[in-house]
Amino acid sequence: MPTRALGRAVLLTGLLLIAGVLLGRVDLIVLATPFALGTGYALRRRPSAAPELRLAADDVHLIEGGLVTGTVTVGNPDAVTYDLVVVRTLVSPWLRIDATGLAGDDRMRSRLRPSRGVPDRPFAVAVSSGDEVDLELRGTALRWGRQPLGPAAARVAACDGLLASRPALTGVRGVRVYPVTEPFDADEAMPRAAGLVGGHRSRRPGEGGELAGVRIFGPGDRLRRIDWRVSLRARQLHVAATLSDRDAEVVLLLDVLAEVGRSGGVNGSASVLDTTVRSAAAIAEHYLHRGDRVSMLEYGPAARRLRPASGRRQYLTLLEWLLDVRVEPSPYEPYDHVFGPHLLSSNALVVVLTPLVDPRSAEMLARLARSGRVVVAVDTLPEGSAPPRRGPWTEVAHRLWRLDRENTIGQLREHGVPVVAWAGAGSLDLVLRDVARLASAPKAIGR
Missing domain, CATH: 3.40.50 (Rossmann fold)
Structure with a gap:
């Protein structure tokens, strides 16, 4: 679609030509010639394909305070080089994007933006014919939840800025940010147990690893539970009683x-x-x-x-x-x-x-x-x-x-x-x- 620059060039050229013809002044026609030739030369090769735009986010186990990274890929499937591609991405306010730059370009990645959320100005890059450019978004996840990343929009300027494409849009990518687990520990026994086997010490006797005392041998007691020291001293069989381990x-x-x-x-x-x-x-x-x-x-x-x-x-x-x-x-x-x-x-x-x-x-x-x-x-x-x-x-x-x-x-x-x-x-x-x-x-x- 034409830009305002193309409208100004056509308007100026037309006014000079009309004024030259009506007033009979050759100098005005000569003055309009460079504008006409420049506009025609710039429009000699026009892109015919829309840019390809993809948005990706790293699907990792991300917790609050962790590093979130995303990539916006801009591709040029046309045979004509894009003069300029303007890219902007909407980001959740709970994803603070600190660094924006080209993948593999340390100088560009060093541009930090301290404000929370979306970078306040778009990112511009030139894309050659048949080439792709990756734009990295790096920052910090500030809060738990499914935080949206995107959509991303890209608009192409070609023919020395005389033509611009309609915005190309991507979908929204959800970044899963898990809550940070605060330190917690509970060492006390569970009030009640729902099963017979588990990891909690019970207050009831049964099979387990917690010693509850020594008692006289009775029917149903296992031989491996016999405490021989106490039995020899008391001259009567005694067994070690334990507390059952129960789950909850x-x-x-x-x-x-x-x-x-x-x-x-x-x-x-x-x-x-x-x-x-x-x-x-x-x-x-x-x-x-x-x-x-x-x-x-x-x-x-x-x-x-x-x-x-x-x-x-x-x-x-x-x-x-x-x-x-x-x-x-x-x-x-x-x-x-x-x-x-x-x-x-x-x-x-x-x-x-x-x-x-x-x-x-x-x-x-x-x-x-x-x-x-x-x-x-x-x-x-x-x-x-x-x-x-x-x-x-x-x-x-x-x-x-x-x-x-x-x-x-x-x-x-x-x-x-x-x-x-x-x-x-x-x-x-x-x-x-x-x-x-x-x-x-x-x-x-x-x-």
């Missing part, structure tokens, strides 16, 4: 009814959703590494579920599942929609990640506790969170809301639901220890 099922319940705070990326402030996703990934990684079964639920209108399983495949599936977590407010009570019949095992440890902002979240915790399940609530509300709008009564209202929230947490603890703030490693140790003791304590039976 952990259900991570993500409260997605409300969002509080503003996300600042991997090195900035964390919102409720950031804390929820990162802590869920850390807790799941810990228990899956120990051989337990982990499942996930969303407490929201979508009610997404991830079936319980164990192993590395479950961990990778879980990370993919977390990439699609979104806050979805709902005017309805999603309890019956989320917790269908026989969905939660009675022996599962239910870890609820919630900011306790919506009153329905506290009601859900109380109902789970009344159903007899072991529930632990992890408070994901950021410290120092404040309302986005300020007014004369904002501070007073926020303090009253904080007091009401503390009363709700106290009522939950009275109902047997421990509430602990997420603090990385060891966040749940004390809570799991107390819950395990309560679960193993003898129950009173009415007569």
Whole structure:
């Protein structure tokens, strides 16, 4: 398609020729001749094929703070050399592109752009006939999620800038950025076990590697369990009693009814959703590494579920599942929609990640506790969170809301639901220890 430069050249040439003919001035015709000859010479060879444009992104296991790389390839299938190709790529604001340049060109790659997101000006390069040029995009992934890279657009200028092509577009490439797993470890025993064999020390006697004591030999005891030193000293057969090793099922319940705070990326402030996703990934990684079964639920209108399983495949599936977590407010009570019949095992440890902002979240915790399940609530509300709008009564209202929230947490603890703030490693140790003791304590039976 013609550019403004071609329009100006044709207009100037035409005006000079018309003025020369009407006024009878040869000098004006002579003056128009170079413009006419130059325009005709530039248009002697015009490109007939559109540029080929491809966008690629490295599909690697990328976590927050990692290096993201992409490539925009511009090809010239025509027999005419492109004078100039202008390329620009849309990038997610959570992908900070720091360096843009030609592949293999250190001088071009050294052009850093400190601003976050898309480079603020397009990149221009000349492409010879039948050649391809690769444009590298390198930067940092600032936040978890499926971050879009693209589309990329390229526009070709030829015939000394007199002609330009229509923009060639590519599709969008999704860059999967997994949440960074904060250090987490829980050394306490699980409150309840769902299987007979696993990696957790049980408080019940059985086959295992943890010594529970020495007792008198009885029917059914194995001969290899006989403690000969004690037997010779007591002149009666004694066996070494052990505690059984049992596995557990952990259900991570993500409260997605409300969002509080503003996300600042991997090195900035964390919102409720950031804390929820990162802590869920850390807790799941810990228990899956120990051989337990982990499942996930969303407490929201979508009610997404991830079936319980164990192993590395479950961990990778879980990370993919977390990439699609979104806050979805709902005017309805999603309890019956989320917790269908026989969905939660009675022996599962239910870890609820919630900011306790919506009153329905506290009601859900109380109902789970009344159903007899072991529930632990992890408070994901950021410290120092404040309302986005300020007014004369904002501070007073926020303090009253904080007091009401503390009363709700106290009522939950009275109902047997421990509430602990997420603090990385060891966040749940004390809570799991107390819950395990309560679960193993003898129950009173009415007569």
